[in-house]
Amino acid sequence: MKPFTEEVIKIISNIPPGKVMTYGQIAKLAGSPRGARQVVRVLHSMSKAYQLPWHRVINAKGEISIQDDTLARMQIEALEDEGVHVDSSNRVNLIKYRYEPENEVDDVNII
DNA sequence: CACATGACGAGGG
DNA sequence: ACCCTCGCCATGT
Numbered sequence: 116m117k118p119f120t121e122e123v124i125k126i127i128s129n130i131p132p133g134k135v136m137t138y139g140q141i142a143k144l145a146g147s148p149r150g151a152r153q154v155v156r157v158l159h160s161m162s163k164a165y166q167l168p169w170h171r172v173i174n175a176k177g178e179i180s181i182q183d184d185t186l187a188r189m190q191i192e193a194l195e196d197e198g199v200h201v202d203s204s205n206r207v208n209l210i211k212y213r214y215e216p217e218n219e220v221d222d223v224n225i226i
Numbered sequence: 227c228a229c230a231t232g233a234c235g236a237g238g239g
Numbered sequence: 240a241c242c243c244t245c246g247c248c249a250t251g252t
Contacts, residue, residue: 119249138234142248151234153249158233160250174234181233190233 119145123157126216130171132197134214135207137175144216151175170194171214179205 122145130136142150158169170193174180179201181187191201199212 117249142234147248149235149247150249152232152247153234155232155234156248156250169233172233175236179233183233186233 119147119150119153120157120161122146123154124161124167127158127167127169127172129216130168130214132168132171133199133212135171135173135194135199135209135212136214137173137209138180139175140213140215141172173207177206177209 123141126136126141126144138151138154141154142148145154147153154172158167158172161167170190179187179190181190187205191205194201194207199207201207
C-alpha cells in the first residue's frame with residue numbers, strides 16, 4: 116500500500132461520529148496539500164474493501180459532493196443518524212461539524 | 227513514457 | 240451566492 120493511500124485510510128478512520136472532514140483537509144494531512152482528488156480515488160477503491168466512514172467526507176463548501184443519487188442519499192441519511200444536519204441544499208454547517216484533529220503524528224516530541 | 231481519470235479547490239466574473 | 244474555468248496529482252492503463 117502506498118504511504119499516501121495508507122495515510123488517507125488512517126485519517127478517515129479516525130473521524131469521530133457526528134463530525135465531518137473535507138477532501139482537501141484529508142489530502143493535506145496525508146501529505147499532499149493539493150491532492151484532494153487523490154482522496155476521491157482512495158474512497159472509490161477502498162470504501163468497500165475497508166469499512167471506512169466515507170460518509171463523513173464532504174467537499175470544501177460543506178456540500179455532499181457525490182454524484183450518484185442513491186449513494187448521496189445514503190450519505191445524508193448516515194450523517195443525519197449521527198446528528199449532523201444536512202440542509203435542503205445538501206449542505207452541512209462546517210463551522211459546527213468540521214473535525215480538526217489536534218495531531219496526526221503518532222510520536223509528538225515537543226521540545 | 228504519455229495520457230486519462232476524478233465524490234476537489236481556489237479565484238474571478 | 241452562483242457558475243465557470245483552470246490547476247492539481249496519485250494511480251491505472
